[in-house]
């Protein structure tokens with residue numbers, strides 16, 4: 001395959017590029033190093049890829065580059081570039097979300113119209129469910145995004161559906177549920193918790209800690225993306241959860257075991273846009289993609305801990 005990976009310097013994008021290269025594919029990665037978190041972390045994600053002779057990196061904004069020549073030599077698009085993060089999506093920052101999540105997706109889809117693509121994989125999010133009345137969340141469950149971020153991810157998911165129906169762009173949207181592991185973004189809970197453990201600092205917990213999340217280890221997500229690329233039905237949407245739904249409070253004993261230090265918890269008020277629960281039904285992905293996540297949280301957190309120690313050494 002000749003793959004285009006957007007957001008290639010990010011957490012999930014850089015892991016995906018590595019796996020695609022290991023599987024013998026040609027990969028062009030694009031990323032514009034948005035300032036949402038430190039450029040050094042993204043450069044660290046990219047470093048092992050840059051020496052690979054089947055990898056080419058383009059340091060450009062999707063909104064500013066002429067896409068047609070790039071698309072002409074692509075047969076598979078993995079569109080992961082986005083402005084991530086629920087809490088930062090309010091107020092004046094929303095325009096960053098509309099630009100990087102909606103406009104950029106629309107530009108890529110437009111550029112895909114005339115190209116005989118094999119697949120256009122879009123990284124959607126559990127945030128599209130928002131305060132979903134059903135648990136587990138199924139692909140057919142009602143969608144009530146609860147944050148501006150969720151609205152922007154759902155808008156791009158709808159665009160994927162529209163470009164499939166109207167122009168036959170072979171889109172498959174994947175709703176990721178809280179991805180973690182080495183390389184995780186610094187604004188995400190596990191990264192912040194493990195960094196605090198390393199520094200002996202306190203951990204801010206929003207709400208009473210009874211909220212639940214379906215945690216998905218990075219290697220499982222990458223396997224799900226590759227399975228969707230092979231077997232995903234065009235125009236469809238699939239949940240990729242980790243089968244590790246946990247109350248936040250149950251993570252603290254695991255942190256203590258891994259780091260050898262009792263976490264110091266600071267309770268803070270619930271943040272706007274945070275939903276009480278996420279819980280994926282992965283039945284459809286299991287049946288149609290053969291998706292089968294198998295990394296338990298204890299094991300995955302341990303891998304992330306090793307990475308955090310090296311990152312902040």
Ligand code: NAD
Nearest residue numbers: 007010011012031032033034061062081082100125176179
């Ligand atoms: P990330 O922030 O680490 O990676 C996204 C990358 O996209 C960044 O490196 C950024 O510089 C780049 N980017 C943003 N706008 C761009 C543009 N206009 N042009 C070029 N590059 C641009 O985020 P991540 O955690 O790796 O998430 C990857 C994708 O998965 C995103 O689409 C996100 O919405 C989705 N997702 C992630 C999670 C998760 O738990 N990490 C959960 C659900 C969905």
